[in-house]
Amino acid sequence: MELYDFFVYIILPILSLSTILVxxxxxxxxxxxxxxxxxxxxxxxxxxxxCIYSILSNQPTFLDIGMIVALIGFLSTAAFSYYxxxxxxxx
Amino acid sequence: xxxxxxxxxxxxxxxxxxxxxxxxxxxPDLYLRLSVTTKAATLGIGLILIGGAFHFKDVGVTxxxxxxxxxxxxxxxxxxxxIAKAAYFIRAKMWKGTVLDELNGMYNxxxxxxxxxxxxxxxxxxxAGEKSERVETPGKNTKAD
Numbered sequence: 705m706e707l708y709d710f711f712v713y714i715i716l717p718i719l720s721l722s723t724i725l726v727x728x729x730x731x732x733x734x735x736x737x738x739x740x741x742x743x744x745x746x747x748x749x750x751x752x753x754x755c756i757y758s759i760l761s762n763q764p765t766f767l768d769i770g771m772i773v774a775l776i777g778f779l780s781t782a783a784f785s786y787y788x789x790x791x792x793x794x795x
Numbered sequence: 796x797x798x799x800x801x802x803x804x805x806x807x808x809x810x811x812x813x814x815x816x817x818x819x820x821x822x823p824d825l826y827l828r829l830s831v832t833t834k835a836a837t838l839g840i841g842l843i844l845i846g847g848a849f850h851f852k853d854v855g856v857t858x859x860x861x862x863x864x865x866x867x868x869x870x871x872x873x874x875x876x877x878i879a880k881a882a883y884f885i886r887a888k889m890w891k892g893t894v895l896d897e898l899n900g901m902y903n904x905x906x907x908x909x910x911x912x913x914x915x916x917x918x919x920x921x922x923a924g925e926k927s928e929r930v931e932t933p934g935k936n937t938k939a940d
Contacts, residue, residue, distance in 0.1 A: 707798050709897075711805070718809040722816035729819050729828075737882035741829055744874060745819055749812055749837040751863070752872075755847045756805065764856040767847065778870040783825045785877035788882050789907065 711760050719753050740784045747777030801846045808842030811835045824890035825882050835876040840867055 730742040741760065750771045758766035820829035844860040850922065851857070883898065884907065900913035 707801060710802050715805050715809045718813050722813045725813075725816040725820045735825065735882070735885065735887050736856065736887065737825055737878055737887055738828070740878055741825070741832060742819060744871075744878075745815060745836055746833045748840055748867070748871075749816070751867070752808065752812055752840050752843045755843050755860070759801075759847050759850045764847075764851050764853065764859070767856065767859050771859070771866065774863060774866055774870070777860075778866075778874055781874040782877055785874070785881040788878075788881040788939075 708760065711756055715756055716753070719749060719756065723753075725751050736784075736788065740781060741789075744777055744781050747773060747780075797849060797852075801850050804842045804849070808839040808846065812841035815839065824893070825887045826879060827890065829875055829879055829882075833871050837868055837871050840864070874904065905919035 706785040717736050723746065726742050730739055730746065733742060737740055751774055754766050754773065758770075765784040808850055812835070815832045815835035817834065819828055822828040841864050844864045846863070848857040848860040883902070889896065898909075899912055900915070902908070903910065912920075
């Protein structure tokens with residue numbers, strides 16, 4: 705089995721399945737903090753998919769996009785938690 | 796030979812991410828979900844990135860993927876701690892099987908300052924301090940006289 709077939713038929717379906725599972729939690733999430741956590745995990749799964757895709761297409765340039773996505777994910781989580789705390793403090 | 800190594804690394808990483816997402820869906824509580832997903836997702840992404848570094852066999856790509864790995868490993872515990880603190884302040888419900896909440900009453904909910912004692916103990920200490928001051932003040936007056 706070649707690397708290409710292995711990635712296309714096994715790894716990418718696993719990552720897609722995990723994206724779907726996390727997205728169900730993103731829609732269901734009882735509180736807003738659940739949604740923030742699931743968004744964080746979605747970003748992480750996205751970084752993994754980008755890395756797999758860069759191996760598949762043999763172009764390492766895509767790894768830069770992964771780095772930027774990781775940065776944006778961390779910043780969004782930090783900002784969300786900051787404003788969640790602040791909203792409660794003003795009430 | 797290197798293909799087998801990449802396959803093993805990427806499949807372990809994908810399985811870790813799959814376990815993290817299953818835990819995300821099935822855990823009963825926000826804090827349990829957080830504790831499952833941060834660790835497993837960091838492990839999965841790290842293994843996949845190391846697999847990518849092995850595939851390209853280039854110094855630039857290896858350092859780039861190690862930089863992403865370093866960044867993710869550094870930031871995911873920080874974001875988990877931040878969001879857990881925010882969730883504690885918006886009073887996210889705990890699982891009914893939770894045995895111990897060590898932070899119960901330790902936070903001042905209006906100023907968000909963490910104390911090492913609960914609010915009741917602080918009030919008792921305050922009252923005790925006031926009483927001792929009341930006792931001390933006449934003593935000082937007598938000494939001044």
